[in-house]
Amino acid sequence: MPELLVVGSVALDSVATPFGAVREALGGSATFFSYSASFFTGVRLLATVGEDFPHEHLDLLKDRGVNIASLQISQGRTFRWSGEYGYDLNEAKTLDTQLNVFADFKPILTEEVRRVPYLFLANIDPVLQLDVLHQMAERPRLVALDTMNFWIRGKRDDLLRVLAEVDVVTINDGEARELAGEPNLVRATRAIAAMGPKTVVVKRGEYGALMFSGNTFFMVPAYPLESVYDPTGAGDTFAGGFVGYLASMDRVDAATMRRAVVYGSVMASFAVEDFSLNRLTRLTRDEIGQRYVAFGDLTRVESASG
């Protein structure tokens, strides 16, 4: 099964929602991504943490089979993020961001890592995303990228540069509208595809996900959940299921891409059921398979028999 490389953040998150709160829980874009993708394929995690990073978090990743040989422990403190959500769980309010060891993160990829065939550039500085992409020994079979409003506003030119070189972008709906400067989501999605990525995947929170690829739209609703506790990491968990499934099949044709969007949605639907990675650490392959079937049932329409 082809391996997958992710570069992004490993963090300690403090999160409050109307349903509870956690302090300095395991978080970060590359953490959610790699944990989620590990259910589908082998994943290498390229990131940095500080000397204060709790050892049990490393064990958690190792126990799931995530390859952390490229997870560098640097002098200083781990990246910290804190945020809160109101009853509208679609948008986080960031209270504090401390880059800490991430501020000076300049990874040098080993020869082995440079040959990994699937690459996910998780939400980090687009300059760093492009640097990692350019260190690859040959063009990966698939390069996907995630970003956020912080880079859209602050490093737009760098972001456009890396977007021009990737195959897939995953992005929130509000960020898609902002990146394209276009309120209509359909037009915004087409505009982003014109920036480079052949495939645009828009994450719409409680409204599901949309993929634009090959001039065709594909839509998946969100799974109807009675209790959503914490949406933190849902987008990265989605991306982990999406790219993880593609790497596991080693195919990127249209039908496989559609199934990958459903697997991404399945993984995200579990992630939001508890804080941090708590639900994912209890997750089984059987549950993933069952919910994949349930997603099919959600939209199934049989032909009329008269």
Next chain:
Amino acid sequence: MPELLVVGSVALDSVATPFGAVREALGGSATFFSYSASFFTGVRLLATVGEDFPHEHLDLLKDRGVNIASLQISQGRTFRWSGEYGYDLNEAKTLDTQLNVFADFKPILTEEVRRVPYLFLANIDPVLQLDVLHQMAERPRLVALDTMNFWIRGKRDDLLRVLAEVDVVTINDGEARELAGEPNLVRATRAIAAMGPKTVVVKRGEYGALMFSGNTFFMVPAYPLESVYDPTGAGDTFAGGFVGYLASMDRVDAATMRRAVVYGSVMASFAVEDFSLNRLTRLTRDEIGQRYVAFGDLTRVESASG
């Protein structure tokens, strides 16, 4: 093909959106519903207008085959509504409502009308909805109802009384949350089903529609449109396609209900492409069939072949 009866408003709408405006255009819940349903089955329109109602609007309905024998022309002015939308087209801001002849509307159903087997109680006073339902000679095969926040707030007890007697309710997502007093839409939907209607259809605007029926959720995305000009009447147009299709098939089993939700979504997707009924008056059965197929393509996932 079994006939369908709708009671509701016929109005003159003045609407402004960021993309244009119309003054005193043909509108009203029963108008959009009956025009939409007429593509599927015979429809009788039970409503009232004033002496000022333009004759060409009556001709438009007659030309589509809508039976307007029960459309009463009363002394006074036609019901008028004016509203506007911002770039977020999901919610109208009502600027003015003049009930006019509708204030004293007390329809007496003829013997023939009392035997129509499919009934839609469009968005009007729940006291009037219940009165019409109780005038039916026998219980229709299907009774569906639409309502809005105005009645949820102002006539809750009356609304609960009629809800207890219907089979299907169609409602906006915000109104569903308000009616149930529950922010989570999945829980809200279940709570409304417990009020009486076995089937709850939630209209979510640009996010599509959801049906809860037989303890099962069904979801349809909205059609990806590059230009949405005016969402006025989209919900009633949806309901017209939904109930119209059920009446045309004379079946209300689960599979037929799912196809009906897609037909409702198809009709709504056309309605929003222009102001008033303008797009619907140009609509052909072929276009309806083509977009129904396109809806299927939007969510289709093929099984993996390895």
